[in-house]
Amino acid sequence: MAEEYLGRIVSVGSNDDGAYASYRVSSRSFPNRKSILNEDKIAIVPTEGSEEDIYKNIYISYNCIDIINDICVVTNGSHTDIIAGKIREGMNMRDALALSLLAMDYEKDDYNTPRIAGVMRADGVGYIGIITVNGIEVKKVNPGEAFYISVYEHDTPREVEYDVSNAVDATNYIFDQGVFKDFTHPVTSCAAFAQDGMWTVAYKNIKE
16 A cells, blocks of 8 residues: 555544544644643643744644543544533534534635544444535444544545554554554554543654
8 A cells, every 4th residue: 555644633433342532643744743641631732842833833732632521532623622512511422523513614724624523432432524625524433333534635434443452552553553554744643542431541752
């Protein structure tokens, strides 16, 4: 398989070991970024010495993973907070994802970058979606299924074999294993993994 540049990638699903939600930043323009843990959230931020990049592009720093009880939200932008907020207010997963994507719309940058998102419950039920300049797509994820989506090229949900059993495995897998090893310019990745209704998180930065 030829190498491809997909930009940011979201993947959600479940297997016999549990449910997962994972995220990877691939970047050519702003590679100086890292994942950090902030209580029950994971954020993407500039690395030390690159803090001023945020003034060049407002979309490069955001919470990418947020956990609300037995539900995990994962996205490529500030819509993480919007989706999570709606779920905290009692909205169901599908509507929270779809309405937030519609409200936030695609990123108004030079590339009209899509917003992508996943919402996963610990029992393996979830949704994955995208909004682009051309429209919106939201797909249900059933127990035992796994999908990924990216902002470039693979911009509709694709089934994937995601053979992991914990958060560290899930983080490493989307970074450079399986089908993801053929996708170029990885910068940082992170993931949440649920077993027995409880989520744990992990992250990986390219300089670590």
